[in-house]
Amino acid sequence: MPNTTSPESTVPLRAAVAALPAYVPGASGSAGQVWKLSSNENPYSPLPSVLSAIVEAAGDVNRYPDMYATELVDALAGHVGVETERVVVGNGSVAVLQHVLQAVVEPGDEVVFPWRSFEAYPIAVAVAGGRAVTVPVTQDGRLDLPAMAAALTPRTRVVLVCTPNNPTGPAVRADELETFLAVVPRDVLVVLDEAYLEFVRDPQVPDGVDVLRRNPNVVLLRTLSKAYGLAGLRVGYAVAEPRLAAGIRAVSTPFGVSHVAQRAALASLAPTAQAELLERVDALVAERTRVADALREQGWDLPETQANFVWFGLGDATTACAAQATAAGVLVRPFAGDGLRVSIGEVEANDAFLAVARSWRRG
């Protein structure tokens, strides 16, 4: 019940907080058949083995979770192929990114990142007290790493490299990343946000762990939200040089990953479950190819996507096109005045979307 009598607070918010843009979640549907292609979610429901792990773990929620998520950290370290001391988990990789920034950014330090990119970045940077320095992506939606290198100043503390880039789709290749890292000072942190790693099929995309081993100023950000289908349980992690990892761990929210989430993540990393989950990723990648081919046939010239979504740089037509999609029962993610992102979902959802895209072309 709204309380109309209590007075409004006069406690000042930090200027950086008062100025924050709100995070806009992808639209969600209610009535009728609605296909949700607005949040890059995995369309498959949890595997039976993961669901039973969740149900079983639910019986223990009167207890705090394992604070250090010991078993999960071990499993992730084994999964990635690094020492456990290099792994830090958190309540989704967005929270882990926040902790990374809190661990290294002093007030006023510059954080360079591409734009348009993940909309959590400007918020995370401002919350950490950093100054956002944005570098436009190229016409074909690729990160402009030479321009990002040129944007470095003595105040730069962190560079965020989103690969594949959300929402445009292309991934950074090994040669361009090497050239970039060669000019980044060793005391500037480079965050490789690999949220869509498992969907990448371009053989020229580098192995993040190999990059990290040769460059101790690199941090990898990964998540179980997308390929592993656990977006609703919030499990993300960073892989970093041990001293940096300890710093990130030190600022992390205590008990940040719930017991249910830890058990679900462990069940997902079990060999048979993992194989099944990666088969689903293969199916989504096949759908991505089918959708991209069909769109090209419709006459669209879109950025190359290595993720589970496609990007339409529709400019001023964005909002109207999104409304048309909603009316047709397909929820997409518009960025007003710029473009629109559409996730790859189940076959029927993708078919419904392809019909919408055809209608956009007819105007």
Ligand SMILES: *Cc1c(COP(=O)(O)O)cnc(C)c1O
């Ligand atoms: C979806 C996404 C994430 C994952 O966020 P979680 O908090 O782990 O759910 C991270 N980075 C990018 C670029 C994303 O698109």
